[in-house]
Amino acid sequence: MIRCILALALIAPVLAKEPAPLPAELSAYVLDPAPEPQGLQLKKGDRVAICGDSITEQKRYSVIMESYLSACLPQLEITCRQYGWSGEQAGGFLGRMESDVLRFQPTFATTCYGMNDFRYIPYNEPVAAEFRKNETAMVQAFKKAGARVLLGSSGIIDTVPPWVKTASGTKEDLNLCLSKFRNIGIQVATAEQVGFADLYRPMLLADFQAEKSLGPEFMVAGKDGVHPNWAGQVIMAYAFLKGMGIDGDLGTIRYDPASNKATATAGHEVLSCADGKITLRSTKLPFSPGPGDLKNDDSIRAGMALVPFDDDLNRLVLKIEAPAAANYEVSWGEATRSYTADQLKAGVNLAKDFETNPLLPAFKKIWDAVEAKQAYETRQIKSLVHGLEGAADREGTFAVTEKARAKLVKTLEDAKQPAEHAILVKAR
CATH class of the missing domain: 3.40.50.1110 (SGNH hydrolase)
Structure with missing residues (x-):
């Protein structure tokens, strides 16, 4: 039995399951079941x-x-x-x-x-x-x-x-x-x-x-x-x-209208809760590219709509476990959405429903830092290490370019700051 358990552990990252069939128009494509993490x-x-x-x-x-x-x-x-x-x-x-x-x-x-x-x-x-x-x-x-x-x-x-x-x-x-x-x-x-x-x-x-x-x-x-x-x-x-086996759970915020109290899972801290206003400090940010044209193939939002990106990878959930009203309005930043009590009891995905949200600026700082760092990484390897500098002194080129890259890494690390934001829940 121990041998069997060890064997299963070895192949665990590459188990496969039969996928849904392709549309009839794509019947010429024979795709083997892909391993899943x-x-x-x-x-x-x-x-x-x-x-x-x-x-x-x-x-x-x-x-x-x-x-x-x-x-x-x-x-x-x-x-x-x-x-x-x-x-x-x-x-x-x-x-x-x-x-x-x-x-x-x-x-x-x-x-x-x-x-x-x-x-x-x-x-x-x-x-x-x-x-x-x-x-x-x-x-x-x-x-x-x-x-x-x-x-x-x-x-x-x-x-x-x-x-x-x-x-x-x-x-x-x-x-x-x-x-x-x-x-x-x-x-x-x-x-x-x-x-x-x-x-x-x-x-x-x-x-x-x-x-x-x-x-x-x-x-x-x-x-x-x-x-x-x-x-x-x-x-x-x-x-x-x-x-990578990422489950997409970025956190859950629970609000109880009767007691006017809120709780949140790891990555989110409730700072205060009064009159339906939940103020939080979040270290986990949702993936927030901002609004985009769903009909444009050069739009991030269009790609997110073609696969279940938000459902599978980007779930920041708000729940009211004992709603006292039939309908509610939820405001997050400048946007407001209406939900039924049943929707909120099941949980609504704020990251999916609020394309513009107060955590977007914090996310953009990280995005910008990543873009700058990766741009330099291409220059470091292709232009410098594999260029005239590297031909003259490869190890020296790596040493000096790593110092330059380290500054960009620090900018990215500094961008990972907690962000404070508020969610307002009102019965309608």
Whole structure:
């Protein structure tokens, strides 16, 4: 029995369940069940390496991920580095992995390769075998260095990219090839007993639904067919955060109208409660990008609407367990919403319902600091370490650029400050 328990523990991060079937229009795509995490895969103090090609170098899904980890889960004290490199394949990453990444001793790594590896051609077995070999070697190198791995699939394409002169086949030919590369990723993750982030399936489904409801101009994979705008990048970040086993519970605030008292879970402190006004100090912030156009593929809010981002990852809940009235108005900042007693008894998600809220400025400070830090991380590795400075003195270049990066890290840490805000609950 002990042996069985140990064996189950080893494969716990990569258990799979049968997903809902794809729409009939997508029946040509054969997607193996993706492994799902069993509980939170992150540990306090993890150093996360975010690795990938030009889509990672766009610093969009990576900024979403790091901003989320910093603002929504500050208690984990996670730090991140972004290592995107345009045009890179898994094999190319292997060549710089020791020098650029492992020297900083990551404890957790996310990878996103496959888009360049499949070479924009219909499925080719020798090309697929090369990808499998390099993905396996990459995972094994991280494991040997003591890092846990969340192996990400590629996403989809929206058009055959005209800027890839060697591209061949139709859009469906290439997406079918990418679906097979996704399945290879699952096989590698299962064999190596590491986590898997399925970016492909949610992007395929979101693109299908968006085209039906919003028209062909809405492109989840981006206007050039490959590099997603903000909507597609949100879906990528969603897949990675789900792959980390994050449950999305950012806290619950409970209010009792009869006693006019309120309580809150960890990450939120009730400072006062009088006449339905609950004043709080929050260290856990909801993911708050502000309002956005749901019909624009360059909108973060549009991406959040295409996947259950708020429901799965962004729940800051207000509950009235014994409502005394049939209806209530809830004001949070300058916005007010109406709820029934039953809705409040079940709990309402403030993060989802209030796109503009008083915690948005605190979240934006973290977001801005993450953006600045990740922009420098690209410059540090690509322009300086792999530039003339690094050619002259690689170790010296790392030393001086780390001093510059440290200032940006401190700015991010300083941005993680508790924020005071108030929720007003009134019976109607």
